[in-house]
Amino acid sequence: MSQRRTGRRPGKQDTREEILAAARDTFADHGYESASIRRIATRAGVDPALVHHYFGTKEDLFRAAAAAPIDPATFFPQIWAGDPEGLGERIVRAFLGVWEDPETGPAIRATVRRAVADERSAVLLREFFATLVVRRIVHELGADKTPEEGALRASLVASQLFGVALGRYLLRLQPLADLPVETIVTAIAPTVQRYLTADLAGLPG
């Protein structure tokens, strides 16, 4: 399935695709931390400077490789800045915003569809979730929570948000598919709030 070794001399578009394919393989095989730009460049048979030229930082390249239409980092400051009681509501609203948006919505639907169908894409989405979402949530929760507890809370939040996305946008279950966004926010924000902040009985760590 790889188109990296065609024997043709690559044009600009080919080079970009070669780097992306090498990045996908490297991130999936070695994880985000161990996947250096140098390693990816070597795999693609190009100079590391060219990787930076096309894709910017390693994190930018990772988002492109994982086909993530948004940078979760851009949401974190505004989500965590407000009152602690509104945390769940702000998270649900930001998450649904990405799926409802005519620019990012189709892209994130395609990404999740691909991850459900294809194991390599699932590995990339997992790595993306673990690196760019869970770690930041653990950081934001603060030092009084263990990393294990933070990761558990993050994945419970994901279980609710991904479930709404699956039901509303991918399977289009009724009435979930046609509810106003604000009805969903009202209904599930307390769930997200509880997963992030409440005592969860039987929590490990």
Added chain:
Amino acid sequence: MSQRRTGRRPGKQDTREEILAAARDTFADHGYESASIRRIATRAGVDPALVHHYFGTKEDLFRAAAAAPIDPATFFPQIWAGDPEGLGERIVRAFLGVWEDPETGPAIRATVRRAVADERSAVLLREFFATLVVRRIVHELGADKTPEEGALRASLVASQLFGVALGRYLLRLQPLADLPVETIVTAIAPTVQRYLTADLAGLPG
């Protein structure tokens, strides 16, 4: 993609497949209520008695067409029989049981994967959910709840349960993928309980 008109004289396996394909098309096009066994038999070019012979009742045929490995009806009595406070917990445990079971687990994973990838399969899963799950939950909730409220509660429950399934079994997000079942039951049962029984502010109806 249809293999219903091959020109070959069908053997037993072919007849079974022809009926299943006709059932999928008919249920997807007309919905469960309007899709009679007679209509499906006509579409498959067989006698209605043969449909009953191969698949039993219309509901049995529907479950086969939707590739549903379980009959939700078998769970409802035991789930609703116990104390009302344990409702969420019994639902989560029964749901995870189907996904964890070595018989039904792979089948339900395949069904959901297919529904995410293919619109016709999604239509069948939606129809299955609306007919065999939502209506029964509305019935069990009792006459003091409107059908609209019951359907909303059912789809919120689905958003949490399907999200756990997507994260744990299809995407394998950590730590969700490796948590003991009982930890998940403890964490999400209160969510399901709340969606079914609590006052939800801003609820339609």
